[in-house]
Amino acid sequence: MTDLTIVYEHDQWFEPLFAALQRRGLPYSAMRAGGSFDPNCPAPSRVVLNRIAMSAILRSAEQPIFWGLALFDAWERAGAHVLNGTATLAVDTSKARQLSLIASLGLAIPRTRTVHRVADVAQAAEAIGFPLVVKANIGGAGAGIARFDDRDALRAAIADRTLPGSIDGTLLVQDYVPARDGRIMRIETLDRSYLYALDIAGAGAFDLCPADACQRPDGAIRMNAVEPVEPLRTAAEAIARAAHLDVGGVEVMIDDRDGTPRFYDINALSNFVAKPLDVLGWDPHEKLVDRLEAWIAESR
Template sequence: MHDLLILYEHPEWFRPLFAALDARGVDYRAVRPDGGWDPADLSAPARVVFNRVAMSSFLRSAEHPIFHATALLDHWRRAGARVVNGAEVLSVDASKARQLSLLAGLGLAIPATRVVHRAADVEAAAVAIGFPLVVKANIGGSGAGIVRFDTLPELRAVVAAGELPHSIDGVLLVQDYVPARDGVITRIETLDRRFLYAIEVAGGGAFDLCPADACVEGSGISMTAVDPAPALRGAAEAVARALDLDVGGVEVMIDDRDDTARFYDINALSNFVARPIEVLGWDPHERLVDYLLSQIEEAR
């Protein structure tokens, strides 16, 4: 049995992780969630399974693995594998509605939001929220499935034309458009439910603020390492504990209207900042490998 199996889909994002594992001599194999699996086969594929399935996978293939991987990870857990960022984490990663509920349940401010599953309900939700607003796909990636509306007639025309954003699970969010101070969001990364690092991300258009290596080249996105306020750092750690998130990021922006820190996204697929030595001065993949080795040791 291998010590580690990495379940991944994106063709480029995890090269730095694989290189760090190779440099440390870790016994691992990396596989894509393709092919079939037998629900009666109760043999674990490795001592530790690390889930790296991206929500944006549906942008690369209509036959995306999100729901398939959720069931597979749960099956491997039942077979005895230690699953890092397991099925429950993946299911919350795949639902902005569940993320917002979790954030609000922890007492954190979020953008005013209504969750709907019918186009017929969008107008009433919009009237309750007020304009400007955005309509978001519940499952999105790299800014996909987000449209801003400034007036009710504009929204009505899009609803009538059947041109609302589409979410692969049929769920939409109608959400207040929050003017982020200086056009900047803060992404706070955690590892083993503790603060790892934080960056401010700017540029990349109104919604596409993905800091991953493959998203950054030519995107106009800029990233700066920051030391977030203790309240923000503590909030990110509270989110990680509540979700039982092994590794992942929480995104927050300062509402320029009232100075409120509004949390709006949880990213269980944390593939870390591009050019980490340049941005952070150190490589977080080394600490991630340390964590994975500790999980392998516990699973022996």
């Protein structure tokens, strides 16, 4: 059994991580998600790092999300320490579960109704009020989100069958929260502890990709390093612990109507920023490699 296997889905996002591992001389095997596996197979390594993104649904109809969930379950049963494993994926694959988890910690979330039938969307909307958004329960990079400002626009979308869809057949009808100054914050964590935070302007809760490599060519989305106030930092760490999040981000926005921080997304994929020295002044991949070395040592 080797020490480290990284299972990934996006061809470019993890090149900086692979480069950091090579600089440090830490042996690893990289496995692109896909193919087949024996449910009775031994785990390939002591430590496995799951890097499958929910936004895989945007890149292929044959996304590996649920295949990966079965794979990591088999490897966990075979004794591997899977980072962002099945417990984390159970949260990552459901925005509804994320909101329940966040609310259970006493933190504010947008008013939400979870539905599984399009026929129930209109009734849920009446409970929420307008403007509102309809979201896919499983999405990535802003996939499957539509805003509706009034009842007629929503009814037209229902009639035309143009509502967002989710691969699990579940939708969220959610209050549209006006983010103060059009900004949201992405708080990154490593091993349930604060790592860094980004102030993201111009996106609201739509079309968001957490790496500056995914910014729009027109510069509409701008990202800068920021230090969150202590209550937000503490809240993000509590969410990471509850979600069994080994590495990943938590997103929050300040409701411009009343100043309430509303947490709305847990993302188990941290692809970090593309130019960390420019944006952060340091490279978070180095800290991730430090922790991978420690996890490997703990697994022996």
